[in-house]
Amino acid sequence: MPTYPPEPFRIKVTESIRLIPPAEREKALKEAGYNLFAVKAEDIFIDLLTDSGTGAMSQEQWAAIMRGDESYAGARSFFRLKQAVEDIFGFNYFVPAHQGRAAENILAACLVKPGQYLPSNMHFDTTDANIRARGGHPTNLVIEEAFDPANPHPFKGNMDIAKLNGFIEKVGAAKVPLGMVTVTNNAGGGQPVSMENLKAIADVYHTSGIPLFIDAARYAENCFFIKQREPGYAQKSIKEIAHEMFALADGMTMSAKKDAIVNIGGLLCMNDEKLFENVKNELILREGFPTYGGLAGRDLDAMAVGLYEGLDEAYLAYRLGQTAYLATRINEAGIPTIQPAGGHAVYLDAAAVLPHIPQSEFPGQALCVELYREGAIRGVEIGSVMFAHTDADTGQMVYPKLELLRLAIPRRTYTQSHMDYVADTLARIKKRSASIRGYKFTYAPELLRHFTARFEPL
Numbered sequence: 185m186p187t188y189p190p191e192p193f194r195i196k197v198t199e200s201i202r203l204i205p206p207a208e209r210e211k212a213l214k215e216a217g218y219n220l221f222a223v224k225a226e227d228i229f230i231d232l233l234t235d236s237g238t239g240a241m242s243q244e245q246w247a248a249i250m251r252g253d254e255s256y257a258g259a260r261s262f263f264r265l266k267q268a269v270e271d272i273f274g275f276n277y278f279v280p281a282h283q284g285r286a287a288e289n290i291l292a293a294c295l296v297k298p299g300q301y302l303p304s305n306m307h308f309d310t311t312d313a314n315i316r317a318r319g320g321h322p323t324n325l326v327i328e329e330a331f332d333p334a335n336p337h338p339f340k341g342n343m344d345i346a347k348l349n350g351f352i353e354k355v356g357a358a359k360v361p362l363g364m365v366t367v368t369n370n371a372g373g374g375q376p377v378s379m380e381n382l383k384a385i386a387d388v389y390h391t392s393g394i395p396l397f398i399d400a401a402r403y404a405e406n407c408f409f410i411k412q413r414e415p416g417y418a419q420k421s422i423k424e425i426a427h428e429m430f431a432l433a434d435g436m437t438m439s440a441k442k443d444a445i446v447n448i449g450g451l452l453c454m455n456d457e458k459l460f461e462n463v464k465n466e467l468i469l470r471e472g473f474p475t476y477g478g479l480a481g482r483d484l485d486a487m488a489v490g491l492y493e494g495l496d497e498a499y500l501a502y503r504l505g506q507t508a509y510l511a512t513r514i515n516e517a518g519i520p521t522i523q524p525a526g527g528h529a530v531y532l533d534a535a536a537v538l539p540h541i542p543q544s545e546f547p548g549q550a551l552c553v554e555l556y557r558e559g560a561i562r563g564v565e566i567g568s569v570m571f572a573h574t575d576a577d578t579g580q581m582v583y584p585k586l587e588l589l590r591l592a593i594p595r596r597t598y599t600q601s602h603m604d605y606v607a608d609t610l611a612r613i614k615k616r617s618a619s620i621r622g623y624k625f626t627y628a629p630e631l632l633r634h635f636t637a638r639f640e641p642l
């Protein structure tokens with residue numbers, strides 16, 4: 185048995201969860217069009233749909249909620265958040281936003297014009313969609329190792345520097361309004377990016393006069409991986425590593441629902457004063473006044489406290505240890521997962537579990553449905569439902585390289601016995617995997633279709 189790190193906290197408030205019988209699960213699936221996003225939370229036993237905004241806040245965060253200053257402009261809460269953001273990230277300017285995608289939308293509104301290109305290691309789905317919505321072309325240039333689930337490369341989130349150079353040369357730096365990099369790489373398995381690679385990325389962008397924005401949703405987990413895996417960082421604090429990381433960039437977007445351990449919130453930071461002026465105007469139009477950005481004062485205070493808790497090494501060691509434990513137990517059941525285990529989630533290789541289901545019949549979605557059917561557990565497909573699209577030039581369907589089922593672990597929420605329940609459920613599914621069949625769409629919108637699509641079993 186792999187070891188499980190004891191939680192560095194004890195539980196003061198509980199929330200009941202309930203395991204409904206198999207017949208009720210079948211009914212819930214049918215009503216939801218076999219899309220787990222449409223299943224009611226009360227019909228789910230273990231919810232691993234996302235680690236976004238689903239974590240447990242600490243007593244310090246709840247105390248901070250009570251201190252929230254709900255003044256429309258210049259609230260005390262804003263200045264407490266400002267202090268934390270400046271201390272940790274060090275950019276000249278920032279605005280709060282209600283989520284990561286709101287920050288992305290505002291950044292794209294200010295910088296992206298139709299026909300422009302935005303390279304990254306891998307854009308997350310909302311980033312990808314926000315760039316496309318402005319007529320831009322998001323481009324993923326992660327290293328090849330990222331597409332080999334068994335490859336144990338310690339920094340599989342790294343960008344391929346030769347590809348990045350070649351790409352900028354091909355499209356021309358003038359057509360690249362900004363470059364990005366996602367830490368950790370959510371769409372590619374929650375895999376970290378090394379400091380060495382971040383330095384090389386910044387170098388390439390800056391040599392061509394292109395600003396670098398970091399998608400920093402899970403920057404603290406990425407910094408902890410750097411501390412564990414990259415030579416020269418073992419003695420540095422997570423905050424020192426974060427300082428080094430953000431000093432390389434010209435700005436960042438962040439979903440605070442991840443490493444700031446809040447239920448709602450986001451950040452957009454930048455060094456450029458002119459951009460900041462434009463961002464503020466766009467923010468006022470879409471989100472709210474620049475000192476609250478679509479959030480309540482109490483949310484800003486919870487974020488200010490959560491940003492520091494996310495940097496705590498005892499917490500990070502427990503968090504990454506919990507993820508690695510679940511991955512190992514699932515592997516012991518004969519199910520391959522992306523190696524090494526990511527930070528926030530375990531990514532099951534659905535194509536390997538269901539090799540008889542072609543990509544056009546959504547093997548990741550099939551495994552996702554089966555996990556609910558067997559154990560009332562909710563995960564999310566990261567495969568063809570999320571990423572397959574018709575190529576604008578050729579009219580051909582383009583399928584992603586991996587068909588994954590992601591089990592994201594909410595922060596400080598579930599215990600070891602919950603993880604064991606998930607692994608045991610998957611072991612039972614594995615035994616009857618040959619009889620599992622694929623799915624087809626009965627409805628699918630154009631952008632971000634995984635949220636609202638409906639399916640029918642084949």
Ligand SMILES: *Cc1c(COP(=O)(O)O)cnc(C)c1O
Nearest residue numbers: 283284285308310370401439441
């Ligand atoms: C969650 C996430 C986002 C989007 O943030 P929301 O708060 O969900 O809008 C962007 N990038 C990455 C890497 C994410 O994980």
